[in-house]
Structure formats: C-alpha cells, structure tokens
Amino acid sequence: MRDIDRALADITNIRSQLAAGTMFRGFGPTVIAVTGLLAIATAGAQSIWPDLLAREPLTFLACWVVTAAISAILIGAEMLARSRRHHAGLADAMIWNAIQQFLPAGLAGGAIAWVLIRFAPESLWLLPGLWQVLVALGIFASLRTLPPSIAMVAVWYFVAGIAVLIVSSFSPDLSPWMMGLPFAIGQFVMATILYLAPGEEHVED
8 A cells, every 4th residue: 555655746846847848829819808808997987986986995906806806707617618728637736836826926916905904094005016926926927837938927916016106105095906907917917928828729618
C-alpha cells in the first residue's frame, strides 16, 4: 500500500508540475470582453441613477461586488468548460493552479474592504485604486501560465490603480468611472491579447 500511495503522490506531483509549466487556456476572450462591458454598464448605471446606486458608499461598493461576482461566475463557468476541452486530463490541476495564483489577491481585496467598511468608512475612497493594484498583482502572479503579453494588462492595472489613488485623494467621493473605466480598458485589452494568442480557437465555445 505504501508503494501505491507513493506512486499516486508522484503522479499528483507530476501533474502539478506539468500544470505549472503549461500555458493555461481556460480564459476565453469573449467572456473577458463581456466583463469589461459589465464594468461600463455598472459605471453608467451609477452615473445615471446616482441617488439610487451611488449616493451611499456601501451601496456604491455593493454594486461593484455584485458586478465582480457575476464576472467571476461567467469566467469560472467558461474556465471549467475550456479547460476540459483544451487540457483534458490536466484540467483539474490547471484550474486549481489558476485559482491559487489569483486567490491571495482576491482575499486581500476582500479583507481590505472589510477593514475599511468596519473601522475606517471615511477611507473607502481608497478601494477602487487598491482593488486595481491587487488585480495587477494577481495577473503578475499568473504570468508564467498566460501569454507573455498579458504583462501589459498587469502594468495597466497597476498604473491605473496608482493614478486612481492619486486623483481620488483630491476628492474622496467615490466615482463610478474611477472604478469602471480602468477595469473596462483592462478587460478589453486582455480579451484582445487572448484572442490573438497563438493556438486560440476563434470559434463559438
């Protein structure tokens, strides 16, 4: 039994190593572009109905949490389907590897939001810029399994996040477009890079 257990452990380690060194094709350009459209739609809705969707900081942030959740569900569903098709037996390892790379940045974003909401609500204007910087860090952490040009997206989110922090410091009111525009541009650029990536199938998934 020990030999069998050791052999199974070796197989698991081999799968993990292969997954870590293989380009991940679970992210599809169409759904990534759709998440950019969701960011524009959310920012537009908050601009049109500010009293309903953006007057209170918690309402403002709740709209973006919902948008992020919908985006995550769409990306996750496509990631599962594409990984099964592109990576076959490595699909589970590839998906888990991708989740592990993004998870620290996601947890940090949630933790920072909770701390500011609970203990420093007057500083909530920091969240849009901080979230963009954390997205950049998550993408940087995933570069080894994504097309190299995705680094441009990470740089964009980092620069945009710092710029949003600087601009927002002059007016602590939460702005829909300080959140929506950087995310929309970043997602559209990512979708374009994924579409042009070698080996990408330009067919209906």
